[in-house]
Amino acid sequence: MLKLEGIDVYYDSIQALRNLSLEVREGEIYALLGANGAGKTTTLKAISGLLIPRKGRIYFQNEDITFLPIEERVKRGISQVPEGRRVFGKLTVEENLLLGGWTKEREIKKNLEIIFSLFPVLKQRLRQLAGTLSGGEQQMLSIARALMSEPRLLLLDEPSLGLAPLLVRDIFHYIREINEERGVTILVVEQNAHMALQIAHRGGLLQQGELILEGSADELKNMELVKSAYLGG
Amino acid sequence: MSLFFQQLINGLAWGGIYALIAIGYTMVYGIMQLINFAHGDVFMAGAFAGYVIAQLLPDKSSLPSVILVFLSAMLFSTFLGILIERLGYRSLWKKNAPRLSLLIVAVAISLLLENVGLMIFGAAPRSFPSIIPSRSFSLGSISFTNIQVIVILSSLVLMVALQLIVMRTKMGRAMRAVAEDSEMSALLGIPRERILSFTFALGSALAGVAGVMVAIYTPQINPLMGILPGLKAFVSAVLGGIGSIPGAMLGGFVLGEAETLVSAYISSSYRDLLAFLILIFVLLFLPSGLLGKGVAEKL
Numbered sequence: 131m132l133k134l135e136g137i138d139v140y141y142d143s144i145q146a147l148r149n150l151s152l153e154v155r156e157g158e159i160y161a162l163l164g165a166n167g168a169g170k171t172t173t174l175k176a177i178s179g180l181l182i183p184r185k186g187r188i189y190f191q192n193e194d195i196t197f198l199p200i201e202e203r204v205k206r207g208i209s210q211v212p213e214g215r216r217v218f219g220k221l222t223v224e225e226n227l228l229l230g231g232w233t234k235e236r237e238i239k240k241n242l243e244i245i246f247s248l249f250p251v252l253k254q255r256l257r258q259l260a261g262t263l264s265g266g267e268q269q270m271l272s273i274a275r276a277l278m279s280e281p282r283l284l285l286l287d288e289p290s291l292g293l294a295p296l297l298v299r300d301i302f303h304y305i306r307e308i309n310e311e312r313g314v315t316i317l318v319v320e321q322n323a324h325m326a327l328q329i330a331h332r333g334g335l336l337q338q339g340e341l342i343l344e345g346s347a348d349e350l351k352n353m354e355l356v357k358s359a360y361l362g363g
Numbered sequence: 364m365s366l367f368f369q370q371l372i373n374g375l376a377w378g379g380i381y382a383l384i385a386i387g388y389t390m391v392y393g394i395m396q397l398i399n400f401a402h403g404d405v406f407m408a409g410a411f412a413g414y415v416i417a418q419l420l421p422d423k424s425s426l427p428s429v430i431l432v433f434l435s436a437m438l439f440s441t442f443l444g445i446l447i448e449r450l451g452y453r454s455l456w457k458k459n460a461p462r463l464s465l466l467i468v469a470v471a472i473s474l475l476l477e478n479v480g481l482m483i484f485g486a487a488p489r490s491f492p493s494i495i496p497s498r499s500f501s502l503g504s505i506s507f508t509n510i511q512v513i514v515i516l517s518s519l520v521l522m523v524a525l526q527l528i529v530m531r532t533k534m535g536r537a538m539r540a541v542a543e544d545s546e547m548s549a550l551l552g553i554p555r556e557r558i559l560s561f562t563f564a565l566g567s568a569l570a571g572v573a574g575v576m577v578a579i580y581t582p583q584i585n586p587l588m589g590i591l592p593g594l595k596a597f598v599s600a601v602l603g604g605i606g607s608i609p610g611a612m613l614g615g616f617v618l619g620e621a622e623t624l625v626s627a628y629i630s631s632s633y634r635d636l637l638a639f640l641i642l643i644f645v646l647l648f649l650p651s652g653l654l655g656k657g658v659a660e661k662l
Binding site: 212221228232 | 533536537546551552553554
């Protein structure tokens with residue numbers, strides 16, 4: 131469904147991704163693991179269009195999207211939930227959701243119903259300013275907002291960051307539900323490798339901008355390198 | 364005491380005008396962190412567009428003529444505002460150019476508009492046709508004109524309309540989102556360029572109306588008439604807290620009132636000085652303005 135072919139991405143003169151190739155298959159949850167600065171977020175930004183690779187190609191559903199504008203990619207079904215949630219704090223929860231549905235205006239009503247069945251708590255908070263929500267609620271809102279565009283591929287950047295352990299479990303439960311029940315393919319970037327590998331089907335390990343390991347979630351869990359560096363022994 | 368109330372009325376009219384112009388400054392700043400110094404000249408262009416149309420009309424003071432003059436001023440400045448954004452700012456904005464580059468472009472466009480105005484209309488002030496004949500009323504010892512009332516009421520109506528657009532419509536919602544987090548808006552598929560155009564269109568339309576109001580109120584126009592009201596509206600926006608629309612409205616009225624009170628009780632020669640004293644004072648002691656969102660800028 132999504133294919134990166136040998137992409138190089140730079141921030142000005144600093145190279146962040148080196149010849150990265152990666153494939154995410156339809157219907158799966160793919161966990162991209164790695165330490166801080168390994169290039170995980172950069173990979174997502176290249177897919178969503180915030181960064182354009184200097185070399186290589188990105189294909190989505192067999193179409194070359196390497197140079198497409200961000201909005202065009204959203205229309206085709208790629209939606210990113212960036213790190214730090216980034217809800218519009220001065221807008222209400224409802225306004226945040228409506229903006230999420232910008233590209234699927236006709237389906238807004240239907241999609242809101244889906245969101246409310248998935249995250250009932252948001253329904254009670256519709257008129258509240260998003261900035262006044264708790265961290266966990268903001269994360270839900272951020273994911274819900276992304277779902278309003280009916281993505282086929284959801285890019286999640288550190289969904290567990292800054293959340294209490296119990297909430298982390300909830301969020302990962304939701305992610306799995308979105309994948310299983312809504313059939314959304316998910317590419318999740320996580321430092322919390324333990325949680326990520328519990329829900330993922332496959333995954334890969336980034337180090338200094340290169341993909342050094344790839345495999346099924348079970349395989350990865352048992353690899354020495356992953357165990358020692360990311361699963362705490 | 365009656366002098367005081369008399370001055371309050373006078374101040375309200377100028378306040379409404381400053382507020383209308385200030386809204387354009389503050390909305391554009393909210394989205395691209397640019398002080399659009401060409402905005403005062405869009406206001407001037409609106410006045411001239413109204414002037415040209417008024418010259419063409421046979422029955423200048425009929426209601427349809429008045430409406431036509433205002434509408435054409437609005438349309439022309441809207442068009443000009445969109446053009447300025449499109450040709451002047453957009454490519455720089457998309458490239459994330461330094462703010463200073465945008466500011467220099469703004470000053471250049473301002474000079475360009477003023478000089479094109481001078482080329483076409485000359486430097487001598489022209490008297491604006493009296494499309495609304497002035498009539499005075501008095502209420503006790505306070506007197507006011509129908510033009511003042513029209514200026515005050517219509518600026519209020521326009522501000523309410525703007526507030527409705529910004530708070531209740533889809534485009535307004537997107538404007539607020541882009542102002543808060545432009546990159547995130549793009550990730551939701553919101554076309555940022557279109558939102559920016561829309562913002563310029565709204566601000567410029569209000570400036571165009573303000574241009575005709577000043578033209579009727581003073582009642583003369585010249586190609587450099589945008590400079591001082593433009594700067595004062597900028598001061599109003601800063602005073603109210605740049606980026607905040609209610610702030611720009613409040614700032615405009617506060618400045619309008621302060622100016623007329625100063626010219627009534629101290630000396631009218633200090634009138635223009637006041638705005639800049641306020642600017643310095645606000646920048647030093649109240650940098651986020653009356654209704655600003657605090658000093659902490661988003662990263």
